[in-house]
Amino acid sequence: MADVTYRESVAEGIAREMRRDPTVVCLGEDIGAAGGVFKTMAGLYDEFGPRRVWDTPISEQAIVGAAMGAAMTGIRPVAEIMFSDFLACCWDYLANEIPKVRYMTGGQVTVPLVVRTANGGGLGFGAQHSQAVENWAFTVPGLKIAAPSTPADVVGLMASAIRSDDPVVVFEHKGLFASKGPAAPPDHVVPLGEANVVRRGADVTVVALASTVPIALSAAEQLAAENIDVEVVDLRCLVPLDMRTVLESVRRTSRLVVVEENPYQGGWGATVVSVAADEGFELLDAPVVRVAAECVPLPFADALEDEVIPSTAKLADAIRRLSSY
């Protein structure tokens, strides 16, 4: 079977769920006939029509707030927030409403919705359209978070996210939209909270997510030539966070590097390494290392942006230093 793009897998993943469940309905800006600004919704309007694929005004609060009200009353909405930076425009719903309503009503309601959003940098979109903000969602108990790195995982995680009775934020990485990989088999479902060991290695564990998975794999390739055997764990989800798989890997390698695209300051890797330090201290033969974005707004020029976000070279350097510790 020919390889498919990450981009077309987004539409494929949503379409599969819309075919099996008539209560799955999409809403967002430019997602109808336009197919989404990243064309991640291409074909859905044609197949499912205006009763299942709804164009909205530029009203992030209305989009996510309406999705919440619909989710509480028998619909499974899939809401698109065009760029993840715009989550700030409806942050009340992600921080105060959606994750809390089930809890603060004593379990009287459920909110089975998906908020999908294009996340991350590397494309020269500047400081307000390039951020990796998965760590924003990671600060809020009550949200599940998926961030696929391959076309098949896009489909498999989308299936789990849409079928979940809990709210799930799906971060689709802009830098991966054009990437290709094997198509998802029929009925492909990747459970939320199961990390994937995508490369076996004996010397160093690298924990990665979404865009940093290909970075970790290319660093591993490079270091293999230097006799450094790198294991790469693709977390796939931040919540549930599969620390069991991470700690099992560290048990084999005794060394841990986390590579994340959100800023070092407040990034999700801090939680991963704190659990590793707390529960895996005896497994470690070296300090834990985080490779993350620099703590500045994302700059525009390529030369500047490349300086700020994690790269294969930066990660390879960190792994080299750690393996010789």
Place this chain on the structure above:
Amino acid sequence: MATDTDATALAAELLDLYEQMAVIRRTEKAAQDLFLAGLVKGTTHLAAGQEAVAVGASAALRPDDYVFATYRGHHHAIARGASPEACLAELMSRSTGLCKAKGGSMHLTKADSGMLGSYAIVGSHLPMAVGAAWSATLRGTEQVAVAFFGDGATNIGAFHEALNLAAVWKLPVVFVCENNLYMEYTPIGSVTAVANPAADRAAAYDLPAEVVDGNDVLLVRNAVARAVTKARAGDGPTILEALTYRHFGHSRTDPATYRPADEVEAWLARDPLTIARARLAELGTSTAAADERAERTVAEAVEAAKAAPPADPAEAFTDVWADGGAAWRT
């Protein structure tokens, strides 16, 4: 010309609405007393004085319609069937509380009768009501969603986003502003560009609006019934602005000294219970028995709530996820 039968039916209905208001009034008074006695922690935002909005609107709804309310929402929970005992138990952090003592005064919810929550971020629930109305149209159920909100909510973005989307999608939603003239401690008129903070915004979204006497339970019921009929018929949203007044301050022990004495006096004379009682007297019906029942119901609710066990600390770790648990990692 009203017949005797009409008058009898009206008296019976009004007496029922009166009794609901009387129960709410006494529950709010009990909440205040329990707060002052230190048995209710945190905060309360009492709706005494605004009972006619909740009771009148509820009377115009189907049992399966949806209601979204604000942190000043005790009256809406009770009007949609929550018991005073469960509400007061919630306020007093008891295990028998309406939300298992995980919500508190600001988040009373009775989802099994369509009261889908009380929200404490001003204006946040208007888009939710729009979503519930959207859901009703998608499922073809002819349900209507009602969002109750204060005058202060009309100046936040979510209000405007909700009105626009509801209008564009022509959804069965009724926006009911409880204009009690003050956003917290500040007169709404001093921070709003228009005289009627909700109704005067309707034109911007090409929506019909009506200003109604929010202290007359029958007028509220009639106005909501008109809006609901329209919504159910597929003719889109309506904005209602119900003029009303708080009998207590904004929250906790606020004495509301920022309100002029003559204004307070004039509004207290227009107490929704007084108005309903006067109308019932005209119809030859006494409220004595209803008052007595309300008094007893709430007194018993207070005692039962006081006697209930405190919240079990283990409850802190339930109800985050749909599976009932709170696990965030393996």
